[in-house]
Amino acid sequence: MIKLLGASLIIFASLKWGYDSILMLKRRTDLLSEFIASLNIMSGEICVSMVPMSDVLERLSVSGGQFVRPFYKKVLNSMERLGAESFSDIWKDGISELCLLNENEKKIILDMGEVLGRFDINKQGETIHYAEIRLTKALEDAMEKRKSDTKVYGAFSAAAGLLTVIILI
Amino acid sequence: MNEMRKEKYEGAVRLLPFHSRQYAMEIDEKLASQVEEFRLRTGKPVSALINGREYSIGKDNVTINDLNTLIELSTGASAYSCREQLKNGFVTAAGGYRIGVCGTVARGVDDIVGYTMFSSANIRIPSEISGVSDEPLKYIFQKGFGSVLIVSPPGLGKTTLLRDMAASLSDGRLDGVKRRVAICDERGELAATYKGEAQLYVGKCTDVLDMCPKDKGINMLLRAMNPEIIVVDEITDERDSEAILRANSCGVYLAASAHGSGIEDILRRPAYKKLVDNHVFSYVINIKKESNKRKYIVSEVGGECLD
Numbered sequence: 001m002i003k004l005l006g007a008s009l010i011i012f013a014s015l016k017w018g019y020d021s022i023l024m025l026k027r028r029t030d031l032l033s034e035f036i037a038s039l040n041i042m043s044g045e046i047c048v049s050m051v052p053m054s055d056v057l058e059r060l061s062v063s064g065g066q067f068v069r070p071f072y073k074k075v076l077n078s079m080e081r082l083g084a085e086s087f088s089d090i091w092k093d094g095i096s097e098l099c100l101l102n103e104n105e106k107k108i109i110l111d112m113g114e115v116l117g118r119f120d121i122n123k124q125g126e127t128i129h130y131a132e133i134r135l136t137k138a139l140e141d142a143m144e145k146r147k148s149d150t151k152v153y154g155a156f157s158a159a160a161g162l163l164t165v166i167i168l169i
Numbered sequence: 170m171n172e173m174r175k176e177k178y179e180g181a182v183r184l185l186p187f188h189s190r191q192y193a194m195e196i197d198e199k200l201a202s203q204v205e206e207f208r209l210r211t212g213k214p215v216s217a218l219i220n221g222r223e224y225s226i227g228k229d230n231v232t233i234n235d236l237n238t239l240i241e242l243s244t245g246a247s248a249y250s251c252r253e254q255l256k257n258g259f260v261t262a263a264g265g266y267r268i269g270v271c272g273t274v275a276r277g278v279d280d281i282v283g284y285t286m287f288s289s290a291n292i293r294i295p296s297e298i299s300g301v302s303d304e305p306l307k308y309i310f311q312k313g314f315g316s317v318l319i320v321s322p323p324g325l326g327k328t329t330l331l332r333d334m335a336a337s338l339s340d341g342r343l344d345g346v347k348r349r350v351a352i353c354d355e356r357g358e359l360a361a362t363y364k365g366e367a368q369l370y371v372g373k374c375t376d377v378l379d380m381c382p383k384d385k386g387i388n389m390l391l392r393a394m395n396p397e398i399i400v401v402d403e404i405t406d407e408r409d410s411e412a413i414l415r416a417n418s419c420g421v422y423l424a425a426s427a428h429g430s431g432i433e434d435i436l437r438r439p440a441y442k443k444l445v446d447n448h449v450f451s452y453v454i455n456i457k458k459e460s461n462k463r464k465y466i467v468s469e470v471g472g473e474c475l476d
């Protein structure tokens with residue numbers, strides 16, 4: 001009975017690891033697509049309506065996707081440090097909320113923060129659009145990776161659990 | 170230094186580069202109360218404008234980065250949303266501070282599109298002196314209310330007087346009668362509107378049309394807001410005069426200001442001569458500075474004068 005319980009626990013833990021890994025892949029793609037959608041809103045607010053940055057951040061921190069909201073919220077809350085810190089530093093600081101992204105994707109968002117809020121409206125639009133293109137490419141890669149890795153993680157977690165149980169028995 | 174002035178001064182210091190803030194806070198309080206502007210020029214230390222003269226603050230030189238930070242801070246990292254203001258060479262920050270900028274201009278096909286680089290800036294500390302218009306207005310009420318033109322050379326307080334006059338008439342401070350006052354604030358100096366809210370007190374019954382050219386703005390106010398008094402700062406050209414004439418013919422009183430040494434100086438310019446010839450203004454207030462004190466001389470156009 002104890003052996004059966006142990007085996008079930010091992011298989012469950014192994015499957016849970018597989019499930020978490022698959023969930024991580026899903027969350028990463030969700031975050032990327034939410035971020036791209038938020039850039040779309042940001043572009044309209046800044047380039048067409050010329051809405052002040054704090055209002056744009058407020059809107060995105062409330063109505064943005066669930067994975068991007070913490071990022072915009074952190075940047076918005078840090079806006080009171082403006083003057084002691086530059087906006088690009090505040091933006092950079094907020095990126096810590098996007099831990100599911102890889103270094104390359106974080107760099108795309110970081111680069112964008114160097115230009116956001118400046119005078120030239122065309123440059124704002126170009127920068128947001130460029131980031132959108134680069135993140136869309138990153139999203140495509142992430143989708144590919146998710147597709148292939150989901151099967152691998154699923155099969156591997158089940159096999160690893162069974163194999164451990166067999167070895168231990 | 171009174172509390173309000175102190176608050177305004179400290180607010181201006183917070184806009185300065187980090188390296189100069191401490192020095193600005195260490196200035197003697199009496200001297201600090203007289204600071205009209207801070208001036209920032211790349212490669213030079215920050216200076217304070219006191220009674221028309223500049224005095225350096227601190228030792229560190231201002232950098233381009235400091236100027237970019239100033240614009241970022243005063244626009245809340247939204248310089249793009251202040252594009253129209255910046256194209257005219259200034260931006261209004263929270264608290265009513267007017268940041269004038271200078272640098273390399275970027276030109277489009279037929280207009281200035283902005284700046285490629287900033288080289289200097291000034292932070293003008295707004296001055297709100299409640300009651301400064303009481304004496305001139307008392308005289309005007311005594312004689313019979315009419316439109317007023319304030320004339321003085323730059324820096325003597327035309328805008329401060331005009332703002333207090335707007336607040337006084339709007340609140341009915343002297344006679345208890347609240348009047349609908351509309352301000353056409355083309356350069357954002359009278360009310361210093363920031364995010365839709367006047368940063369300087371202009372009265373409870375005052376509507377502010379911000380950043381709108383005076384000739385168009387006066388017509389818009391006439392059509393939309395049904396004002397009793399229209400307030401405009403610095404009439405400059407014939408189009409402004411035409412709009413003022415139209416407003417006057419609609420039975421609206423005007424309170425306006427103009428650069429000049431006196432009424433004789435004003436009459437030499439066609440834009441003003443037309444207004445005086447058409448009896449638009451009943452009173453002219455001339456501001457003069459004598460032994461560091463401002464003096465308001467109210468003259469009835471074509472009549473007597475109160476010194």
